[in-house]
Amino acid sequence: xxxxxxxxxxxxxxxxxxxxxxxxxxxxxxxxxxxxxxxxxxxxxxxxxxxxxxxxxxxxxxxxxxxxxxxxxxxxxxxxxxxxxxxxxxxxxxxxxxxxxxxxxxxxxxxxxxxxxxxxxxxxxxx
Amino acid sequence: xxxxxxxxxxxxxxxxxxxxxxxxxxxxxxxxxxxxxxxxxxxxxxxxxxxxxxxxxxxxxxxxxxxxxxxxxxxxxxxxxxxxxxxxxxxxxxxxxxxxxxxxxxxxxxxxxxxxxxxxxxxxxxxxxxxxxxxxxxxxxxxxxxxxxxxxxxxxxxxxxxxxxxxxxxxxxxxxxxxxxxx
Numbered sequence: 095x096x097x098x099x100x101x102x103x104x105x106x107x108x109x110x111x112x113x114x115x116x117x118x119x120x121x122x123x124x125x126x127x128x129x130x131x132x133x134x135x136x137x138x139x140x141x142x143x144x145x146x147x148x149x150x151x152x153x154x155x156x157x158x159x160x161x162x163x164x165x166x167x168x169x170x171x172x173x174x175x176x177x178x179x180x181x182x183x184x185x186x187x188x189x190x191x192x193x194x195x196x197x198x199x200x201x202x203x204x205x206x207x208x209x210x211x212x213x214x215x216x217x218x219x220x221x
Numbered sequence: 222x223x224x225x226x227x228x229x230x231x232x233x234x235x236x237x238x239x240x241x242x243x244x245x246x247x248x249x250x251x252x253x254x255x256x257x258x259x260x261x262x263x264x265x266x267x268x269x270x271x272x273x274x275x276x277x278x279x280x281x282x283x284x285x286x287x288x289x290x291x292x293x294x295x296x297x298x299x300x301x302x303x304x305x306x307x308x309x310x311x312x313x314x315x316x317x318x319x320x321x322x323x324x325x326x327x328x329x330x331x332x333x334x335x336x337x338x339x340x341x342x343x344x345x346x347x348x349x350x351x352x353x354x355x356x357x358x359x360x361x362x363x364x365x366x367x368x369x370x371x372x373x374x375x376x377x378x379x380x381x382x383x384x385x386x387x388x389x390x391x392x393x394x395x396x397x398x399x400x401x402x403x404x
Binding site: 106128159160162163164166167170195196198201205208209 | 351
């Protein structure tokens, strides 16, 4: 099985925790690097490898606080790769979390949902 | 002299101003400092997030633009630096983020068209435009997505202010102003 991908969060980049063995896939925190391509290359490459032999069910969690428009394109690429795993006949479920007072993050979740055919569930976090 | 700078900034509700070279580290530092300030001022979480988002896009926009700007004194009209103006203000009703930087005159028409288009869109049209460019647009070599202005307009919820001030036959000074309502 593919090795897990674990990247610690920084002030500008998100926490990445992809662990197929425990079926945990999480991208969380803030994603505001100037060079988003540099950061996401590793993430997208990993997903490419994972998609060769994915779990029968993939539960993917997005819990972002902030992200810049440069990251938004890379996040769409990531989601499209998950969509492909889904259309290949695997079970994929994506959850998009947003804070109850964060209408912008909710809207962005809606934007992605509108562009994709893979199941994407928006969940409001209440405090 | 110092007192007049102080009074002038106070009068114009300016809480932060920077003039000089813009590096990635500088942008990060400003964002961190302003985030701490918004936190310390006890600003509403929702407003704080919006202001932070708009600052990220505005400042990174300038950073990416300056990175593509060719500098060097080949002719008398050439500018010799990648300096910009970054300003953040807090008025009674709005926060505002103002950026100013040199732009090659040949790029003005395209930029003005894009800004006019964004300003003529209502909320739903901006959403549709964002989705279209997100889905169809290619990332540039710099990793910019062409979504910056639309994102700023969406999060601001107000028209973007802008101006092109002629500098010489080759350059103008482009300024952009984005507001975020405090209520």
